[in-house]
Amino acid sequence: MNKKEISFTLKLLKTIKHIPFALKIVRKIYPSHIQNILKNFRTLAFGYNQLGSMKKWSCLDKNNNPIPWYTYPTIEYLENLDFSDKNIFEYGSGNSSLWWVQRCKKIISIESDKKWFKYIQKIKNSNLDYRFSNNKKNYIYQSDIAGSHVIIIDGLWRSECADFVITSINSNKINPNMLIFDNSDWYPKTISKLNKRLKHYVQVDFSGFGPINGYTWTTSVFINSQFDSKLIYKTKLKSIAGIKQFRD
Known part of the structure; x- marks a missing residue:
C-alpha cells in the first residue's frame, strides 16, 4: 500500500x-x-470475523468458534450440507479438525507439525482419530483412508497425497463423495491432474477471502457425480452477509 x-x-x-x-x-x-x-x-x-482471526492468528467465526482455513465461500457451502453420518479423512489438521468433529460421524486427521499436533491433541474430541507423522511415506500412504466419504488435502506433500488418492479411487479401493483441496490456485498441475484422472468428479472452485490472510485464494471441491446418495442440504442456502428476501 x-x-x-x-x-x-x-x-x-x-x-x-x-x-x-x-x-x-x-x-x-x-x-x-x-x-x-x-x-x-x-x-x-x-x-466474518476476519479481523478477530488476524488478531488471534486463529481461524474463528463471528462467535469465536473454530472454522477451517478455507475460503469463506467454501465454508458457507459446506455449512449447508449434512455430514452427520459421514467419515472424514484429513491430510493436515487444525481448527478445521475441530470444526469437522462437530459435524461428522468420525474424522481421521494426520499432522506433520509436532507443536501443532500437541496443541490440537489437548482439545480433541472422541470422534477424532488424531495421528502424527513427519515421515513422508507414512504420512501419505494411509490405509485407513478406505471408507472415507470426504477426503481433505490441506497439509504437506499435497501433490503426492493427491496421487495416492487418485490411485486409490481408480483402483476402486475408495469411493468418496467429495474431495477438498485447499490453496488449489498454488497447485495448478496437481488440480489439472485431479480433474483429468478423476473422470466422475466435478470440480467446483471457491475463490475469495478467508480467515487470517489479507489476500484471496481458492479452495477446490471435487464432487462425485456417480455417488448413490446425493449431498443432503440441511438448511436453506444462506450467506453471512446475504440480504433476507425471497423471489420464488
Missing part, C-alpha cells in the same frame, strides 16, 4: 471503530461509495 492508501485506510478504521454508532455518522460525512466500502469492511472484519 502507498502512503495515500494507508492514510485513507487508517481514517476508515478510526471512523468505523465504534460500530454500529459510527455508521450513523458515516452516512452524514461520506458519499455513498465510501459508505459501501465501510459496509464491506464491516462485513468482512466483523461479520
